[in-house]
Every structure is written in structure tokens, then in C-alpha cells.
Amino acid sequence: MAKHKTPMLDQLESGPWPSFVSDVKQEAETRAKNEKGIEYQVPADCPDDLLGVLELSYNDGETHWKHGGIVGVFGYGGGVIGRYCDQPEQFPGVAHFHTIRVAQPAGKFYTTKFLRDLCDIWELRGSGLTNMHGATGDIVLLGTQTPQLEEIFFELTHNMNNDLGGSGSNLRTPAACMGMSRCEYACYDSQELCYNLTQEYQDELHRPAFPYKFKFKFDACPNGCVAAIARSDLSFLGTWRDNIRVDQEAVAAYVGGEIAPNAGAHAGRDWGKFDIVKEVVNLCPSGAITFEGGKLAIDNKECVRCMHCINTMPRALRIGEDTGCSILCGAKAPILDGPQMGSLLVPFVEVNKDDDFQAIKDVVEGVWDWWMEEGKNRERIGETMKRLGFAALANAAGVPIDARMVQEPRHNPYIFWKADEVEGGWERDIEDFRKRHQR
């Protein structure tokens, strides 16, 4: 028997999509029955009260969580998002409803053993509700009370060998696409680089030392399956710099209709017979592909590696063999000065495990040194870049200025020069000028 009446939420139990309301109700019932005889460390009716307060918000059209909340575990400056209900008498089960961010494995591959162990901890010490996963990548344990935070942290670290994720003005939890684990487009091992940098910068992740938040994301090719270019301050995008590998027999099989284009992604509708000229050659953004006499040819020096031809004919076209990644900088959401996507900072860098990714770490640390010194309070690096100029960022990263860093050159003439670049410098005497030009 539900604790609160939830007529509006009940409507969200109909329809074909998995209903979060049905799921929360199921957890509420499981806790009410408590067949395992668990000594719940937070109120057993926590999920009931969550539905209750949510129903109230549905009625009012207003949130019922108080502003902010500062809780955590000793040693770390982040990882837990404190939250308190603004109707604690009516909904005591969610008077405290803190969220714990738990570091996830790159690519989010799990064993049931790991997930069961995690659920056991959370069933005892939390609400039993989660978010799999937060947008940044963390496992999100949704709703517990302050005294449980150190308990959960102890069990996570001692029994599960797992750590918290990041929050606050620091390096947030990095995330990667599935990369080489199961994708033939992967130009570098995005999971390995993600894991390596996460471990390397644990200190920066757990103890806020930055002007504001900072995110890493790792896409193993330009398709952008973790959306690194839009959702991380430094985006690592796999690419190659030699030639696309072409299997002409497979090209013929696509043309002959033996292999479905785009691996059958458009099979839900009749788009007619595959037309390689219309669907590949003519859609190439740089016009670098020709198809003559049944042979496909690519002018690789004109190719921008957009992935379209490879995506369309994955069995005939493969990424090159000289692979690495590009690094883009500055993506952010609109606040404060408008949304940004990453801007190309390093056109190509080798992803080299043998020297522990030193070339990449040099860029990261150069950029951090600069931003930590120059960044204003709560200024994302994309904003620092706008304020102080892209050249300052490139200089900090130790990369030479390159035509590939701009989409087009500036059209205004407000060009700054350094004094030492100008013959005679800036020190001029007006009297000298007056000798040649009368007032």
C-alpha cells in the first residue's frame, strides 16, 4: 500500500517506455516487505516519500529541494551532492537525500558480481534508487543521509576497490566511448587513455583546486559517441593521418546490393537501391572521392576524415594505420557567456602508451598551469580562451600556431603586435613626429 496518493505520477505508468514511476514503486514495495531482513540505515519508506514529494512538485509546478548542500567525506573536497527536502515534516524519508557519485569503468562494462555488490551496499545504506549513469559518466547513488556517507565510502574503497567520482571546481569524472573494445573505427584505445588520465590526475579530481570545473572526454573517432567535442573542456578525438584503406571487392558488393549500406541502419524504410555516387561520392564534404570503372578512389590529401564514407560502407572502407588523436578545447554549456564546442588546439598527437601518454599529458598540464593562474573565479576554460585569446591558449599548450586552428581568418583589422615584432618598438617621441608634421 503506497504511503502517498500519486494520481499524476500514476499516469506515467501507462505507455510502452519503461516507467520510472513503476520502478520506484517496485523498490518501495520491496523495502516495505523486506524479505531479506535488512536493517535499513535510512528510512525504509525513502522511495515512497520521494514519490510523494515529486507528486507535490507535479501539482505545484515547483521543486521542493532546498538550495545547495555541502556534505562529503574526509580527505576529499567533492564527490557527494548534498540535498535536503523543503518539506521535511511531510516527507521525513527524504529530509536528507544526498547523491553520491561513484567512479565508473571506462565504457561502462560490468560484471553482475560488481553490480550486485554495489546494490548490496546501496540497499542497506541508501534509498535503493540510482541513475545509471550521470551525464558525465558516474554511477549515481540517489538519496542517502549524512551519517551514511563515510560508511558507504569505507565499504566502496575497502570491499569493492572503487572510488568516488568528481564534483566541484575540479577535474570531473572522465568518460570514453567504447573504443577498441567493440568498434572497428577506433583510432586509439579511448578506454585506456581515459583510465590512465583518471588515475594520473586523482588529486585534481578529488580536491578542487581549479577556478571552475574541468572535464575530459575521449572519442576514439570523429563520430563522437561520448560527445566529447560538446561536453568536455578538453576533448580527445581519434583520427588518422595516412590513407583510408579501400577493399574494392567489398565496394563492388555494396554496389551489387550484397551488403546493406550503413550496416542496415536505414532498413526501416525503402530508400531504393544503394547508389554509391549519390550516397557516398556526392556527399563527401571535400569532393575527394571518385567512382569510375567500378573502382572507388580517394584523394586522401583532400580528405577531412569526416567518417561519412566509412560509416556508409564499413566493410569496404577502413581508417588508416597511422592513428592518433586531435585535442580540442573549451566546450561548455551557455552559462555565463554562451555555449561553446571544442576548438581545435592540437591537430594530431600520437597516443603512445609506451611513454605513458607523455605528449598528451604535456598539453593537459600546460593548459592547466595557464588556466589555474589566469582563470577568474568560476570561469570555464572556454571563457578564459575568449577573454585572453586563442593564441595565449596555444602558447600555454606548447603548440605552434597552425592554419587548422581556425575555420576562417579574422575579418576585423584589430590586430595586436608585440613590441619586439615591430621595428623601433612602441617608444616614440612626439617632438620627432612634429619635426615632420606641423600641428
Add this chain to the structure above:
Amino acid sequence: MAVVEFQGKQFEVDEDGFLLQFDSWAPEWVDYVKESEGIKDLTDDHQKVIDFLQDYYKKNGIAPMVRILSKVTGFKLKQIYELFPSGPGKGACKMAGLPKPTGCV
């Protein structure tokens, strides 16, 4: 909001144990909070951090950025965590009586 009584003083606090009024800060507050912040004995180094936070807040109306705290006190972030296990925000700012840190934390 809860009211804390300690050594004859009263302090109004929020759920997270931050003072609601900076003006209500008194030296007893530090003694009251230290245990919950994992601090056994208060040293001169603790006091140095607290004093700086209070001075900066009185002068500027906000808490200093971590970088500035480190620069002025000479304590690296690691040392600040050794002094204040919950860190400069939850630990030191709370003890100094500054308002609760806000934003996307």
C-alpha cells in the same frame, strides 16, 4: 533552523552545520566544529587559515579562490587538507564562519 549551544554561546546553523550569520562567529565556534571536521588539536596553522579567510571575506564579501588561499598562506592544497580533512570549503570556511559555498558543487 537549528540553534547550537556551546560554552554559553548560541549559534544558528543550517543542515550542513554552517553559521547562518557571519557576525555570530566567536572563537568558541571553532572548538565546537573541529571534531565534526576531523580536527583534534587546533594549531597556529589552522588559525592562520581561519584568520585569512575571515579577513578576505570582510574585505571582499566572498571566500577567496583556492589558489589565492594557497598563495597568501603559503600552504599547498595538500597541506590544507592535512589541516582540514574536509577541504577548504566544507572544513576551513565552515570553521571561519563564512557562508556555505554555493554553485555546482
